[in-house]
Amino acid sequence: MSGMVVHGAQWGDEGKGKIVDLLTEQANMIVRFHGGNNAGHTLVVGGEKTVLHLIPSGILHPGKRCVIGNGVVLDPEVFLAEVDKLGATGLDVSPGRLAVSYRTHVITTYHKLLDQARESALRSGKIGTTGRGIGPAYEDKAARVGIRAGDFLDEKLLAVKLKRALAEKNALLAGLYGMEPLDASKLLEEFLPLARRVAPYVTDCPALIQKAYESGQRVLFEGAQGTHLDIDHGTYPFVTSSCCLSGNAGPGSGSSPRYLDTVVSVVKAYTTRVGSGPFPTELGCVIGEHLQSVGAEFGATTGRKRRCGWLDMVLLRESVRLNGTTELAITKLDVLSGLTEIKICVAYKHKGGQVLYPPQEENALEGVQPVYETMPGWPGDIGSCRAWGDLPAEARDYLLRLEELSGAPIGIVSVGPDRAQTLRKS
Numbered sequence: 001m002s003g004m005v006v007h008g009a010q011w012g013d014e015g016k017g018k019i020v021d022l023l024t025e026q027a028n029m030i031v032r033f034h035g036g037n038n039a040g041h042t043l044v045v046g047g048e049k050t051v052l053h054l055i056p057s058g059i060l061h062p063g064k065r066c067v068i069g070n071g072v073v074l075d076p077e078v079f080l081a082e083v084d085k086l087g088a089t090g091l092d093v094s095p096g097r098l099a100v101s102y103r104t105h106v107i108t109t110y111h112k113l114l115d116q117a118r119e120s121a122l123r124s125g126k127i128g129t130t131g132r133g134i135g136p137a138y139e140d141k142a143a144r145v146g147i148r149a150g151d152f153l154d155e156k157l158l159a160v161k162l163k164r165a166l167a168e169k170n171a172l173l174a175g176l177y178g179m180e181p182l183d184a185s186k187l188l189e190e191f192l193p194l195a196r197r198v199a200p201y202v203t204d205c206p207a208l209i210q211k212a213y214e215s216g217q218r219v220l221f222e223g224a225q226g227t228h229l230d231i232d233h234g235t236y237p238f239v240t241s242s243c244c245l246s247g248n249a250g251p252g253s254g255s256s257p258r259y260l261d262t263v264v265s266v267v268k269a270y271t272t273r274v275g276s277g278p279f280p281t282e283l284g285c286v287i288g289e290h291l292q293s294v295g296a297e298f299g300a301t302t303g304r305k306r307r308c309g310w311l312d313m314v315l316l317r318e319s320v321r322l323n324g325t326t327e328l329a330i331t332k333l334d335v336l337s338g339l340t341e342i343k344i345c346v347a348y349k350h351k352g353g354q355v356l357y358p359p360q361e362e363n364a365l366e367g368v369q370p371v372y373e374t375m376p377g378w379p380g381d382i383g384s385c386r387a388w389g390d391l392p393a394e395a396r397d398y399l400l401r402l403e404e405l406s407g408a409p410i411g412i413v414s415v416g417p418d419r420a421q422t423l424r425k426s
């Protein structure tokens with residue numbers, strides 16, 4: 001078996017980019033399997049920062065093959081801007097190295113307009129989407145009216161599909177949201193140059209992945225967002241529109257699940273969330289502000305301030321259960337340095353009792369109260385620790401308690417943004 005999934009165990013922004021970047025050294029091919037440019041992976045290598053939204057971060061490692069799977073929704077404009085930006089630094093971003101599945105759904109102008117119009121029309125109950133057209137593109141996929149990257153190879157078919165979709169979209173844009181309808185020929189005129197540039201990247205990705213397995217290669221599946229933003233198992237309706245669980249690495253790419261042997265669940269040492277929705281351990285006090293500023297908690301995609309709170313083991317336990325975690329990667333432990341005490345939410349008070357897993361009813365998380373355990377903090381900077389034994393005893397105790405409460409072993413601990421600021425527990 002030779003497939004490894006790296007995914008977010010919270011509400012996204014766990015620092016997956018850095019962990020994927022580290023583990024890429026063990027892989028030959030890196031595959032994205034869901035989400036779109038609502039994601040944002042910030043990588044710091046040798047002090048240099050790169051933010052990627054769509055192209056797998058494995059592209060920064062020469063010689064690694066990168067794949068955008070069918071489970072992704074691809075904005076051609078964003079894809080090409082990343083190709084150009086990376087290409088300008090001298091990286092190989094040719095179709096020989098970077099592939100897009102025939103079956104990857106495409107985000108167009110009307111998806112973005114609808115996403116934004118819908119959000120601004122909602123007075124209360126806004127989801128706080130990234131406004132990138134993600135939800136509307138997945139809706140079209142389910143409604144079987146989507147445009148797929150494979151359609152870029154047949155311009156006549158592409159024109160027919162765009163025109164047909166636009167009739168319905170214009171009814172919504174103009175009729176419901178009072179916007180100017182889009183003109184089909186103008187849209188096609190704008191879209192065709194993009195389609196022509198993406199077309200050479202379109203590849204039979206399931207075959208590519210299978211071939212990699214058969215030749216003994218290791219494939220890394222790079223998750224986006226996080227478990228509690230999952231369309232089914234997240235805090236619905238405050239979720240994204242794709243399946244964010246490790247299990248989607250198979251259907252989202254065309255890989256057989258039989259090959260998946262490792263699931264690395266990435267967890268921030270505290271919790272953050274962007275956008276709306278319940279957040280039981282959110283800190284409205286100075287400690288929340290401290291985490292936000294020390295952790296530089298701003299969304300990599302929208303620049304919004306992230307909401308911050310203590311680590312929530314109820315949510316993490318659920319993540320371990322849903323994803324089949326084989327190891328945890330703990331990120332941003334250094335951000336907790338200097339706090340006198342650190343709290344961990346070990347259970348919720350719910351309906352007069354205590355629960356260890358999130359209640360299943362919609363919006364139940366709005367009404368739960370966290371039950372905290374308090375642990376001592378540690379003074380000083382831990383950014384230069386490179387081995388488990390270098391960490392202060394209190395930091396090690398905190399991590400050991402996380403293992404105990406989550407039921408999953410810790411593999412990697414990150415103590416700063418740079419690739420080098422990482423240690424392995426074992």
Ligand code: IMP
Pocket residue numbers: 011012013038039040127128129130131132133134135224225229238239240241274275276
């Ligand atoms: P959408 O994915 O743009 O539809 O947004 C739906 C929800 O998911 C919003 O609350 C977003 O803030 C959140 N979201 C989407 N992508 C990410 C991400 O990569 N990190 C964190 N939150 C995200």
